[in-house]
Amino acid sequence: MREEPTTARAAAEAHHQRAIRELTAPEARLADDHVPRRPEWECQSCAPGTSWPCPPAQVRLSELYGRDRIGLSMHVGALYYVASRERPDDDPGELYDRIVGWIR
Numbered sequence: 001m002r003e004e005p006t007t008a009r010a011a012a013e014a015h016h017q018r019a020i021r022e023l024t025a026p027e028a029r030l031a032d033d034h035v036p037r038r039p040e041w042e043c044q045s046c047a048p049g050t051s052w053p054c055p056p057a058q059v060r061l062s063e064l065y066g067r068d069r070i071g072l073s074m075h076v077g078a079l080y081y082v083a084s085r086e087r088p089d090d091d092p093g094e095l096y097d098r099i100v101g102w103i104r
Contacts, residue, residue, distance in 0.1 A: 015081075034060060036079075039086035041099075051098055058102050069103065076100045 034057035037044045043054040053061065053076075065072035080099045084092060 018078075036083075038082075041083050041087060053099065053102065073100070073103055076103060 034043050034045045034052075034054055036042070036052040036057075041052050042048070043050045043052045043057060045056070046054045061072060061076070065075070076099055080096055083095055083099055084090075087095060
């Protein structure tokens with residue numbers, strides 16, 4: 001049985017580690033195409049300075065999740081969480097629009 005965190009800091013760190021695991025699972029299935037370079041959150045395949053998710057990454061993620069919009073939303077929500085921790089000086093609204101806002 002897994003031991004639950006006993007402090008707020010331990011709970012936040014456990015949540016962060018779960019988000020990191022969620023981040024790497026679908027990207028491994030996408031191979032090395034259009035995945036984020038972290039902590040910059042730029043596309044590894046596009047021209048330097050191209051924000052991630054770039055249009056090809058959006059298409060690939062949409063294809064990967066198909067009709068499962070809830071799963072896609074949960075995945076990019078976890079990515080937003082990780083990006084917001086790695087980019088604390090970025091505007092949270094702009095970061096959200098970039099990482100989550102493209103889902104329709």
